[in-house]
Amino acid sequence: MNIIQKHICRCLIQKCNSGNVPLSFVPARQATVLNWLLDKHRKSQLSQQPEKEDDIEQETIMVPRDYKYLYPEFLPPANYRHRDRIREKLERQDMFCRRTMIEVPEFYVGSILAVNVADTYAPSKNTRFVGLCISRENDGLRTNFILRNHIDGNGIEIKYDMYSPLLQSIEVLKLEKRLDDELFYLRDCPPEYSTIQFDMEPIHLPTGSAVPLNTIKVPLGPRPWDKKWDIKNFKGLQPSNRVLGKRAAIRLERSAKPWEEHDLMKQYRENINDEDVETVLKEVVLKTKKKSTKSQRRQ
Amino acid sequence: MTGSDHIFPGKLIAYTSSLDLNLLQKTLNQTCNHFTTICSKRLNIREEEQCFLHNKLFSTSQCLMELRLRSRVRVIDNSPIGKAAATAGKPGKIMHVYNVAAVGRIGDKVMINIMGQKKKGYIVGCRQKQKTNVPRFDTNNVVLVEDSGTPTGTRIRHPLPSCLRQKRYGEKHSGEFTKILSIATKFV
Numbered sequence: 001m002n003i004i005q006k007h008i009c010r011c012l013i014q015k016c017n018s019g020n021v022p023l024s025f026v027p028a029r030q031a032t033v034l035n036w037l038l039d040k041h042r043k044s045q046l047s048q049q050p051e052k053e054d055d056i057e058q059e060t061i062m063v064p065r066d067y068k069y070l071y072p073e074f075l076p077p078a079n080y081r082h083r084d085r086i087r088e089k090l091e092r093q094d095m096f097c098r099r100t101m102i103e104v105p106e107f108y109v110g111s112i113l114a115v116n117v118a119d120t121y122a123p124s125k126n127t128r129f130v131g132l133c134i135s136r137e138n139d140g141l142r143t144n145f146i147l148r149n150h151i152d153g154n155g156i157e158i159k160y161d162m163y164s165p166l167l168q169s170i171e172v173l174k175l176e177k178r179l180d181d182e183l184f185y186l187r188d189c190p191p192e193y194s195t196i197q198f199d200m201e202p203i204h205l206p207t208g209s210a211v212p213l214n215t216i217k218v219p220l221g222p223r224p225w226d227k228k229w230d231i232k233n234f235k236g237l238q239p240s241n242r243v244l245g246k247r248a249a250i251r252l253e254r255s256a257k258p259w260e261e262h263d264l265m266k267q268y269r270e271n272i273n274d275e276d277v278e279t280v281l282k283e284v285v286l287k288t289k290k291k292s293t294k295s296q297r298r299q
Numbered sequence: 300m301t302g303s304d305h306i307f308p309g310k311l312i313a314y315t316s317s318l319d320l321n322l323l324q325k326t327l328n329q330t331c332n333h334f335t336t337i338c339s340k341r342l343n344i345r346e347e348e349q350c351f352l353h354n355k356l357f358s359t360s361q362c363l364m365e366l367r368l369r370s371r372v373r374v375i376d377n378s379p380i381g382k383a384a385a386t387a388g389k390p391g392k393i394m395h396v397y398n399v400a401a402v403g404r405i406g407d408k409v410m411i412n413i414m415g416q417k418k419k420g421y422i423v424g425c426r427q428k429q430k431t432n433v434p435r436f437d438t439n440n441v442v443l444v445e446d447s448g449t450p451t452g453t454r455i456r457h458p459l460p461s462c463l464r465q466k467r468y469g470e471k472h473s474g475e476f477t478k479i480l481s482i483a484t485k486f487v
Contacts (some may be wrong), residue, residue, distance in 0.1 A: 117432055121464035122486070130485060144431065151458050155437030159429070189365065190322055274309060 004164055015070050035084060042086070063281045070106050073143040073162070075272055091140040092280070096287050098163045104170060109136055110214055112196055115160055115170040126168055129158055130198050134183040146212030148186060150195040155187060173202045177213045179235035188225040189218045231255060327427040333471060367404030368393060372411065372441040375423070376452030376482070381443060384413050391418070392440065405433070406466050406476075411441065418451075419444050421472075423459050433461050434487045448475045450482060458485040 027175060042051045068075070074092055076083050088103060097174030134157070143162040148155070160167060186194045193216075205212075219238045220229060228272045230240040231248050233255040260266060305336030366372070371390040384391060391413035396403045402420045403409055411418045420443045424436035443451040464486070466476040 119461055119464075121467075122461060127461050127486065151487065152456060152485070153439070154424070154457055156458065157435045158433070158487070159431050160434075162429050273385065 061282045061285050073138040078270055078272055096148050102197050105172045107172050108177045109133055110176045112174040114171040118166045130196055148194050150191040174221055185229040188221050190221050193218050309320050372439045375440045375454050375457040376442050378451040433462055442479050450479055455483045458487040459483045462484045
């Protein structure tokens, strides 16, 4: 069957079976069990072990506003197709378990971190790396971040899994935000913009202050580059001296996208529903409360 | 497709009310084939143009930056031949990777053509995408080694990946790695 056939068939089957489910939620691959179908089965009383509903939703717990930014990896994926309620819940349990062992601080792309990792072959049994966070992927247990540093003429990047049992500690040396979500363009910038001293002392912010935004504009180095950074409309990059050809100029024009600020549908698709956020964060508040009471008892 | 097999949209809706999916799929097959042939005739799409459209669907993924035959590498020890190559702007080229896959990764042995000479060396640091906790370097770094197994330079002033340390206890080339690691100064 070709694509048109598949699409029409899917639409018709949907309309025949149940009119309640919107078409956009039907996954492209029909071979696997559909998420909404699985959820229906879990909740139905005909199944052998029907799932009990949580009490958390009915409880009145005040969720602090900044929790959405403090615990971004606990939130479900923005794309509805990638969600699975049970899997996410199990993952969250594991994440809470890991958080009792190490302290995971608040940090963003652009902050400077120091990470200690267990290394059996090193004489001190661990290695320390200091670097600028250039990307962060919030994806439940698979949350990871990349640190970049420039040591003795070598640009070095290391990727860390945040909930890996090998991590011994994560320190924030400088809490900051940058203008872009990813700073991979630093690979082709002069090295002074990604050099960080290993013996750097942590800079503490006064309590209650907002996270500072670093509005630095980085110049690009000489070509050749890893990618054509200058036509991708990065906010944290200075415009380059490269003379653009006809096609490159068109690409630069296209990448601007000034209408995206007013694209309500795009914002809706990228953001998570407030109700879903609240149910997850209520759980986080409860767990963190328990943790704090435990620590008080120990004292 | 004969004229008698035609099924029109009106008939299709009648089928949908009864939930016979197999029949529905069959009917859709026929109607869609009919639809595409009509479209191609109306729009005058020639076969050549269809081919052109098809060729446009090639993958444009990022370069893998693998270390293969003739890929260029930087020598990071203080051997005179490595320094001469750096000053002349003629980096060494890989002639052979001692590996079944013929793709060099961290810790693999390679044969290099550097300044017109044949040398052997070990890869210490790749530009390629790495696993977690393994450093990715901005350049492809190599440490030169003589045929006897002793390193050509006397000191390495650049950081080496910490995962190389376990090669000392491996079965292959463990003696040569102990010599390389003993002249290294920094690990990442």
